[in-house]
Amino acid sequence: MEAIGRIGFIGIGRMGWPMARRLIEAGYPVAVQDAVPGRAADFVQRHGGTAPANPADGADALITMLPTSRDVSAVLGAIGPSLKPGAVVIEMSSGEPSATRALAEGLAARGVAMVDAPVSGGVARAETGELAIMTGGAAEALARVDPLLRAMGTTITRCGDIGAGQAMKALNNLVSAAGFLVSVEALLIGSRFGLDPGVMVDVLNASTGMNNSTQRKLKQFVLSRKFDSGFGLDLMVKDLTIAMQVGRETATPAPLAAQTRELWAAAAALLGPGQDHTAAARFSEALAAGQISEQKG
Ligand code: NAD
Numbered sequence: 001m002e003a004i005g006r007i008g009f010i011g012i013g014r015m016g017w018p019m020a021r022r023l024i025e026a027g028y029p030v031a032v033q034d035a036v037p038g039r040a041a042d043f044v045q046r047h048g049g050t051a052p053a054n055p056a057d058g059a060d061a062l063i064t065m066l067p068t069s070r071d072v073s074a075v076l077g078a079i080g081p082s083l084k085p086g087a088v089v090i091e092m093s094s095g096e097p098s099a100t101r102a103l104a105e106g107l108a109a110r111g112v113a114m115v116d117a118p119v120s121g122g123v124a125r126a127e128t129g130e131l132a133i134m135t136g137g138a139a140e141a142l143a144r145v146d147p148l149l150r151a152m153g154t155t156i157t158r159c160g161d162i163g164a165g166q167a168m169k170a171l172n173n174l175v176s177a178a179g180f181l182v183s184v185e186a187l188l189i190g191s192r193f194g195l196d197p198g199v200m201v202d203v204l205n206a207s208t209g210m211n212n213s214t215q216r217k218l219k220q221f222v223l224s225r226k227f228d229s230g231f232g233l234d235l236m237v238k239d240l241t242i243a244m245q246v247g248r249e250t251a252t253p254a255p256l257a258a259q260t261r262e263l264w265a266a267a268a269a270l271l272g273p274g275q276d277h278t279a280a281a282r283f284s285e286a287l288a289a290g291q292i293s294e295q296k297g
Pocket residue numbers: 010011012013014015016033034035036065066067068071074075092093094095119120121122123229230231232235236239
């Protein structure tokens with residue numbers, strides 16, 4: 001099994017930037033690219049690596065960390081043909097399993113392998129290299145890229161064949177998104193009753209209502225009114241749409257999942273583009289015509 005030498009990394013956004021930096025710190029030569037002019041050059045100036053016109057050229061592995069599968073298709077359509085036989089594409093975006101499978105088939109015809117390896121843990125855990133990574137693809141290709149994944153994450157779980165990591169990721173975010181909204185609704189009800197929202201979060205975290213939102217989002221981004229977790233509201237809606245797509249493809253009735261997606265989509269429509277996903281609390285507040293911090297008089 002040939003070790004990975006040169007890496008191309010496409011999409012150095014909020015997540016891709018720290019992930020590419022981790023690879024450089026692990027000693028890999030990394031060629032970066034981003035659609036925002038100057039961003040790749042800025043990255044190279046700060047962290048090293050290179051910013052060539054075509055990072056697929058000569059790469060043993062090409063990592064994609066882009067908003068959607070549509071972006072990944074566009075990038076692979078443009079620079080994928082430069083990949084050499086034997087190279088492997090590591091699709092780390094939270095994408096659509098069916099789209100990724102179609103891309104993998106096209107690449108396989110040219111001797112290029114593809115695996116999916118979406119992540120969880122947000123910007124904070126991307127910075128420290130402690131992401132949870134869920135993978136899909138052939139065992140041999142995944143074994144080959146394992147050292148790269150270990151530079152970015154600590155929990156790496158093979159979920160199945162190509163697309164399985166992305167199905168798992170969408171379902172993870174479904175659970176996370178439902179947990180967030182119901183926790184916010186509980187705080188709204190509690191505030192009206194006269195409970196202190198900060199105390200409520202403490203009690204939830206010591207009780208069976210504890211979830212990732214009660215632990216890492218409510219005080220940090222909602223009660224603080226900062227709404228700056230680093231994960232976009234539009235991306236959450238995209239992930240929930242993928243979860244529903246997987247639900248439809250598997251003919252699984254999922255009324256609560258459907259309701260969750262609709263609520264998040266309505267929040268995105270109401271709040272407009274460019275919002276952090278934690279700002280969805282404002283949508284719940286608008287529905288309740290109140291603020292979480294409000295106390296009963
Ligand atoms: P982001 O918008 O911050 O970064 C995406 C980057 O891709 C941007 O810098 C953008 O300019 C670039 N880009 C878009 N199209 C491109 C193209 N054609 N060529 C080159 N670059 C292009 O998004 P993000 O928050 O880093 O998320 C990336 C992926 O990771 C998404 O699929 C998201 O759902 C997923 N994700 C995000 C988080 C998070 O906390 N932010 C956590 C887990 C997973």
